[in-house]
Amino acid sequence: MTTDLTAQTAFTLINPQTNALAFKIFGFEDDSYFNHTKNYNYYSIILVLNGAGKVKTDMSEYFFTANTLACFAVYQPFMFKADNGFKGILISFHPDFFCIHKHQAEVACNGVLFNNIYKSPLVNLGDQDVQAMLMLIDQLKIEMQNADLAQYELMVSYLKIFLINASRLKLSQNLEPVFKHEKEPFILQTLKDAIEEHYKTKHSPGEYADMLNITTKALNRVTKTHFNKTLTNLIAERIIIEAKRELYLTSKPVKTIAYELGFNDEFYFSRFFKTNASVPPQVYRETVGFARAEGQV
The missing domain is CATH 1.10.10.60 (Homeodomain-like)
Incomplete structure (x- = not known):
């Protein structure tokens, strides 16, 4: 029997050793899930497809619009306040599933997407960037339904590509502040x-x-x-x-x-x-x- 992936909003993998979340993809259509502080023991990536508003993280506040990627490290608090058109996809993964520290040489997202104290957690995306990310998310969804051999290896490969592309986009933007004084x-x-x-x-x-x-x-x-x-x-x-x-x-x-x-x-x-x-x-x-x-x- 085939599964209608377009109708399903949540895809979850549980670590059988700990019974804790390993990987999750969750589609949302308002800010009810995010309008109070989240503080997870896993990494969180929010792909905003529609809407605009403010995101609060740590001690800072940033404005976002549609076609934005927001990345938060383990136990980094965040909260979204958005308009009624807020819609997107949340990707969550535990360090047990993929540790950005241990795979730094391959992905190099630590200090770019995550754990950069000098930069905003947001990445601006073009329409083609969004479509490329949605294709990778669809591949991850398909693989989450497939418990065959090497499921973990394929999922990690897709996640690595996603993180590498996001890191490249953020580095290419290099959004430096405008300085008032030399x-x-x-x-x-x-x-x-x-x-x-x-x-x-x-x-x-x-x-x-x-x-x-x-x-x-x-x-x-x-x-x-x-x-x-x-x-x-x-x-x-x-x-x-x-x-x-x-x-x-x-x-x-x-x-x-x-x-x-x-x-x-x-x-x-x-x-x-x-x-x-x-x-x-x-x-x-x-x-x-x-x-x-x-x-x-």
Whole structure:
């Protein structure tokens, strides 16, 4: 018996080892599913086909229109407020199914689609881009109905193509902010370089302001204008991204990860992590499948 894929709105694969979500495709026709904060232990990609509105994520807010792709990392909070014509497709996948950290060399979406603290989570799409993505989504739907040999390998292949295409589109757009003063591009790039170099040892906005020879208030105003985030948010998000990577990819104790990230007190680090990631570090490790990650190819 054949299945009418056009009539079906949800396609779900469950991990038989954990009984948790592995992969899901879900079609939506309003914002009722998204108009309160979502905070999943899996990656979420929303392809907006119709509608416009605002998306809130972390401490920032962005405007979107039709033909937009929105990408959110594991436990990254997001919420959509859209008009009545909001319609699209949600793709969700657990790190057990496909880990962007472990496949970085193949896909390179980490730091582009996901975990980029300096960029919007949105990607603008042309009509041809949307059609190409819909074709890949249809292939994924077909394969989800097929439990034959190599189902996982084929699905991962289609997902990789989807992520690579989306990453290329975002990189090609390279949406840089419009600067009001010649000094600002230099300050922002210097700040990004400083955070990347020192986030494990310098956690306060004042330390970065001193390095850049600017007042904390002025530097915070620049980051809020051009990154849509406070300097405190930028530093915290960078620390959390590294903490998540360590929790997922290594067997290091939380105390060791805390120390390596510049926290002498494990309990303070745990509170910091929970405040910024919405879950304690140990819960994050357990719910993203840490134990299986070590043996995963």
